[in-house]
Amino acid sequence: MVFSSLHFLYIFLPLVMLAHRFAPRHWRNGVLLAASVWFYAWGEPVYVGLMLFSVAWNYLTGLQLAAAARPSRKKRVLAGAVAVNLAVLGFFKYYGFLVQTLNGALGLRLPDYNLPLPIGISFYTFQALSYIIDVYRGTTKPQRSLVDFATYITMFPQLVAGPIVKYADIEAQLQKRSASLAQVGQGLERVILGLSKKVLLANNLGLLADTMRAAPGLSVLSAWLGAAAYTLQIYFDFSGYSDMAIGMGRMLGFSFAENFDYPYRARSVTEFWRRWHISLSGWFRDYVYIPLGGNRVGAGRHILNLLAVWLLTGLWHGASWNFVVWGLYYALLLIAEKHITGKALGRLPAGLARAITLVLVTVGWIIFSNTDFAAMGRYLGCLVGVGAGGFADRTFLYALRSHGLLLAFAALCCGPGLRQWQLRLTGKLPAVALAVFAGLLVACTAYLVQGSYNPFLYFRF
Amino acid sequence: MTERRNNARPTARRRGAGSAGAERRYALVKWGLLAALVVYAVLVVGMNAARNVDFSVIRSAMAAAPGVAELKSLDENGFQERLDTAPDGCEGWLMVGSEDIMDVSELMIAKADAATLDRLESAVQRRLEAQLAVFRSYGVNQKDLLEGARVLRRGDYLFYAVGERADPWEDAFLACIR
Numbered sequence: 001m002v003f004s005s006l007h008f009l010y011i012f013l014p015l016v017m018l019a020h021r022f023a024p025r026h027w028r029n030g031v032l033l034a035a036s037v038w039f040y041a042w043g044e045p046v047y048v049g050l051m052l053f054s055v056a057w058n059y060l061t062g063l064q065l066a067a068a069a070r071p072s073r074k075k076r077v078l079a080g081a082v083a084v085n086l087a088v089l090g091f092f093k094y095y096g097f098l099v100q101t102l103n104g105a106l107g108l109r110l111p112d113y114n115l116p117l118p119i120g121i122s123f124y125t126f127q128a129l130s131y132i133i134d135v136y137r138g139t140t141k142p143q144r145s146l147v148d149f150a151t152y153i154t155m156f157p158q159l160v161a162g163p164i165v166k167y168a169d170i171e172a173q174l175q176k177r178s179a180s181l182a183q184v185g186q187g188l189e190r191v192i193l194g195l196s197k198k199v200l201l202a203n204n205l206g207l208l209a210d211t212m213r214a215a216p217g218l219s220v221l222s223a224w225l226g227a228a229a230y231t232l233q234i235y236f237d238f239s240g241y242s243d244m245a246i247g248m249g250r251m252l253g254f255s256f257a258e259n260f261d262y263p264y265r266a267r268s269v270t271e272f273w274r275r276w277h278i279s280l281s282g283w284f285r286d287y288v289y290i291p292l293g294g295n296r297v298g299a300g301r302h303i304l305n306l307l308a309v310w311l312l313t314g315l316w317h318g319a320s321w322n323f324v325v326w327g328l329y330y331a332l333l334l335i336a337e338k339h340i341t342g343k344a345l346g347r348l349p350a351g352l353a354r355a356i357t358l359v360l361v362t363v364g365w366i367i368f369s370n371t372d373f374a375a376m377g378r379y380l381g382c383l384v385g386v387g388a389g390g391f392a393d394r395t396f397l398y399a400l401r402s403h404g405l406l407l408a409f410a411a412l413c414c415g416p417g418l419r420q421w422q423l424r425l426t427g428k429l430p431a432v433a434l435a436v437f438a439g440l441l442v443a444c445t446a447y448l449v450q451g452s453y454n455p456f457l458y459f460r461f
Numbered sequence: 462m463t464e465r466r467n468n469a470r471p472t473a474r475r476r477g478a479g480s481a482g483a484e485r486r487y488a489l490v491k492w493g494l495l496a497a498l499v500v501y502a503v504l505v506v507g508m509n510a511a512r513n514v515d516f517s518v519i520r521s522a523m524a525a526a527p528g529v530a531e532l533k534s535l536d537e538n539g540f541q542e543r544l545d546t547a548p549d550g551c552e553g554w555l556m557v558g559s560e561d562i563m564d565v566s567e568l569m570i571a572k573a574d575a576a577t578l579d580r581l582e583s584a585v586q587r588r589l590e591a592q593l594a595v596f597r598s599y600g601v602n603q604k605d606l607l608e609g610a611r612v613l614r615r616g617d618y619l620f621y622a623v624g625e626r627a628d629p630w631e632d633a634f635l636a637c638i639r
Contacts, residue, residue, distance in 0.1 A: 046508070049501050057494055060487045067484035077488075084495065091502065100575055112575050113506045114614045450597065 001042040003244045004198050006448050012039065013248070016156075017184075020252055029151040029174065032252065036154040040120070047118035050092065055150045057084060058128040062135045062142035062149070078136040082129060089125045092118050097319030120160035122316055124153055126283055131167040133287055140168045148174045157248035161241050163259040163279035170254055177253030187250030189426070192437050192444070194243025199444040201410050202237035205229045208403045213379070217389030222396040223382035229403070230369055231362045232410045235264065238277070264361070264414045267353040268345050269333045272361055280316070284309050299339060306338075307331045317368070322376065326367040333360060511616025511638040516553025516572050519618075519637045523555060523570065526633040528626040532557040532566060543567065544584040550577040552617070565592055565603045566624030570634060578619045585612055585621045592623075 001008050016035040023031045041048045061081040068074045090098075092115060099110045131152070134140035143149040152174060158165055179187070212218065212226025242259035249256040259279050266272035273281050285294075292305045307328070314327020337345065345353055363380070370376035382388040412418055426433040523529055533539075535556040541547050548554045551573040558567035571581050589610055596603035611627050613620040615638055622630045 046505060053494060053498050053501070057491065057498075060491050060494070064484055064487035064491070067480040067487060069480060069484075073484075088498070096575070113509050114575065114578075114616060115505065115509055116614075 039156040179253040190247030197240030205233035219393040
């Protein structure tokens with residue numbers, strides 16, 4: 001089930017919210033668990049079994065870690081549990097990629113089972129891993145209730161595309177939570193805001209990006225316009241999903257951490273990754289980068305650590321070589337920033353530093369969005385005039401005329417100004433704010449009635 | 462103090478023995494879970510696997526499927542016209558479609574390597590999007606049929622069908638490769 005579908009918005013969500021609100025307190029997690037399984041089974045009936053395996057396996061691992069007396073035994077239990085989690089992720093997500101690579105490189109005929117990707121597997125596996133590692137480290141107590149633990153892993157607002165919620169962050173809320181009517185209202189506002197980002201902005205920007213990508217003889221400016229449209233699309237698509245997840249969490253009485261902090265205002269690539277998909281960056285920092293030594297090591301080892309973390313970050317995003325290249329691209333940028341250009345970048349005027357970062361990030365999205373290296377090369381070439389059909393063309397002018405307003409509004413929404421204005425409006429003129437949100441919901445609904453199936457980009461991961 | 466210490470030792474031992482026992486029980490259940498996971502994975506793989514059959518078998522089976530004979534068999538040009546890509550790299554393929562532009566019925570099956578199937582699957586998705594864009598505003602039946610389109614990947618095969626008889630076509634195809 002997709003958040004941006006009429007079925008979800010007008011049947012599933014209201015039913016679940018009502019059932020959760022009016023259920024006795026000790027049944028609430030059970031209600032939420034049942035709803036989450038229903039939500040997942042709607043699109044992935046076969047893979048519900050895999051998700052429930054992950055729940056049972058990691059629940060038992062938590063208890064086993066608590067029961068194991070010797071540190072060496074705990075270490076073995078953790079290693080085994082992590083290995084099984086990664087093996088499951090590896091088989092269901094990366095097997096086809098590995099087989100195709102081996103068959104292509106070595107001329108083998110290993111069978112490719114063409115398994116569909118279990119939606120959300122990267123997200124729930126990473127949540128489960130954070131839980132068992134924290135239990136092993138002793139920073140989190142094991143959850144003794146299977147229902148509560150299953151609720152944590154399967155919770156539908158963040159099940160399929162994050163944010164990756166650490167168990168410790170919502171442990172108390174799993175036991176006891178409440179949502180006042182004001183909180184429900186705030187959550188609903190956030191849901192509508194996220195839906196609008198996805199339906200009104202991201203989907204329309206996506207059409208522009210696809211048009212430019214498919215246009216024959218792309219000019220330099222058309223290529224940049226298409227790249228800008230995709231850069232904005234992926235931000236509004238993913239941050240829209242995160243907004244909806246955070247909003248639904250609030251309506252249920254949970255407080256999920258923010259996943260985006262106006263990333264396109266970053267003045268360096270390092271800062272960009274502190275602002276983009278914060279929960280994933282935080283996961284890799286806490287469970288891979290710091291255990292490897294982080295930056296408290298020699299320059300050579302630090303470079304290796306960054307390469308390892310970013311290779312894994314790239315692979316996490318998808319079983320395809322372009323994601324590996326995308327991860328290494330960021331590794332190189334971060335290495336350069338930390339060891340070569342960092343101080344110089346810090347001395348630049350803020351606007352210039354932001355522009356440079358934005359160009360680097362935009363180029364990154366071209367690598368990210370092209371699984372075909374030939375197409376990627378052609379597009380990157382067009383950006384600098386190699387193989388481009390001139391500097392500007394009619395397609396560019398037409399696209400600018402037809403989508404200029406959308407692009408300008410989307411660019412405005414990338415900064416905090418509009419959101420701050422909306423919050424002030426909600427505080428001072430609640431009736432007007434209500435009318436604005438009702439209008440947005442009506443507009444989104446109209447788009448959804450007319451539109452075709454358009455899942456979130458991050459569902460692939 | 463001594464007495465208390467003497468009492469404490471057996472308690473700790475008992476607790477230690479208890480948690481060792483619990484740990485063994487958890488480990489045992491986890492082994493059971495792992496066995497279940499292996500069975501589950503085998504079943505999922507089995508559901509997605511396809512028998513390697515000669516494409517002529519599929520061609521004959523589909524020709525006998527209800528309604529297929531009423532559609533026009535398309536050559537390479539027709540294939541390219543509809544999917545905006547050529548069937549290059551396919552070990553075998555078939556495509557039939559209606560000649561009436563208001564009839565969205567079409568069926569395509571291809572046998573190829575994964576990369577070719579990826580290309581064809583993208584072409585099929587684009588075709589569906591384009592058809593939906595055409596019929597969304599006024600063709601209620603066509604829109605319903607397009608939204609109910611079947612796109613399946615099984616082993617080396619890609620199956621795509623739109624039409625009122627998409628279900629029996631899918632059954633006929635699956636019967637060939639199972």
